[in-house]
Amino acid sequence: MKLLHNIGRLVTGTDRGVLTGAVVVLQEGRIAWFGGGRPGTPERAEALRPPARLLEAAGPDGPEAVDCGGRLVTAGLIDAHTHPVYAGTRHAEIARRSAGADYAAIAAEGGGIAATVRATRAAAPGDLAAALRGRLKGWARQGTTTVEAKTGYHLEVDGELRDVALLAGLRDDPTLPRLVVTFLGAHALPPDWEGPRDTYLDAVCRWCEPAARAGAEFCDVFCDQGAFTVAEARRVLVAGRAAGLRLRIHADELQRSGGAQLASELGCVSADHLLRAEAADAGALARAGVVATLCPVTALAMGCLPPARLLLDAGVTVALGTDHNPGTSGTTSMSLVVALAVAALGLSVDEALTAATRGGAAALHLGDRGRIEVGSLADCVAWEADHEGAFAWAMGLQPWRVWRGGEPDPAGGTAADGVVGDRAVGR
Secondary structure, three states: OEEEEEEEEEEOOOOOOEEEEEEEEEEOOEEEEEEEEOOOOOOOHHHHOOOHHHHHHOOOOOOEEEEOOOOEEEEOEEEOOEOOOOOOOOHHHHHHHHOOOOHHHHHHOOOOHHHHHHHHHHOOHHHHHHHHHHHHHHHHHOOEEEEEEEOOOOOOHHHHHHHHHHHHHOOOOOOOOEEEEEEEEEOOOOOOOOOOHHHHHHHHHHHHHHHHHHOOOEEEEEEOOOOEOHHHHHHHHHHHHHOOOEEEEEEOOOOOOOHHHHHHHHOOOEEEEOOOOOHHHHHHHHHHOOEEEEOHHHHHHHOOOOOHHHHHHOOOOEEEOOOEEOOOEOOOOHHHHHHHHHHOOOOOHHHHHHHHHHHHHHHOOOOOOOOOOOOOEOOEEEEOOOOOOHHHHHOOOOEEEEEEOOEEOOOOOOOOOOOOOOOOOOO
16 A cells, blocks of 8 residues: 655546545545545645545555655556557658648658658567567656557558557556557558559458457557548458457548548547547547547648647537657657647647547547546556646646556656655655
8 A cells, every 4th residue: 555645736637626635545546535625725634634544554664655745646648549569660651741841742642651660560570579568668657557558550450450469468557558459450441552442441341350359458450641531441340340340440640531420430449630520520539429539740740730729619528649659759758748748739638638538538438537636546646746837837747656556667757866756655
């Protein structure tokens, strides 16, 4: 049992809002109790005292106490959109785009996704796994405790299923963020594909069932200009659902292709990117309960911002993602994404932080994280800040300490004393 105390501000992500001078008890991987005052009100002593039954359960030595030094504490951040299994770089391509080259034109020349597919296929499986682990540790160090992770850079059956199994095998590694695995066989047509499009789509549909057996939880498809049409995307998603996979979709990023409307029709858990979405799309997503996962780093790289305020005002739940991938977003910092959601998308700090916690949990269909609540996973972060407004100021706020399931994350936190999870109060 751990007792986090002297928390300056505790952002609960619930109706209780923000508590000051707070205390949180972590027990057996879950949040067992928390208490504190509301800002601007005097805290009563009993609001900060855990129940006797909890303290007794800790044994004669009592709980392991961690003095948070007046810092800000939140639930662990959740990255709801990433592509972390790849080899090679596309730095030269990125430089060309910065000088005005068109993304679609580069793809037509064999760049874009096709270039990464060739590099990934050529990589040794051990090298690919080592690179993936290194990237995932980057998320953990920066306060992200859950990451959605897609396949999609092999685009042939053996490689795609191997990538699903690789991600699934790392899902419960305590040194890494928790992983939610998405099968994205319909990322693009393979660069060496010479047959009819329908033949490849038929193959992807057949791969959905073995992908589910290998550990995939979601099926995704890139429904957009130069990728797959609405009709093609529907085929893949229906096959994914028949295989027991939940659904998500890359929608309306390069043009308003109808992806958001398809997400609403099929009841996808999440529709992602949405740079070209309009009011009718926002209304459809809200009515269907589809989460909008926005990726501000990629949006800035593409020179087009999603209508975040339109979506929120329509009643759509918004989540955030880094969209880490080799072509448009190299970051693993969700705290940077929170800052960009404020600076570029026009969200308030509270809205952006909610999108990076509770919104991310909704986008991944997970009810056990993303908030400080009794019974939720004990995934918490103490930040090097005394107020959540620091997210919008620091442009990459750093954690002081990260707990995953109540245990200090070996890769997480940047505490100056280098000690994680010490017993001595006041350290």
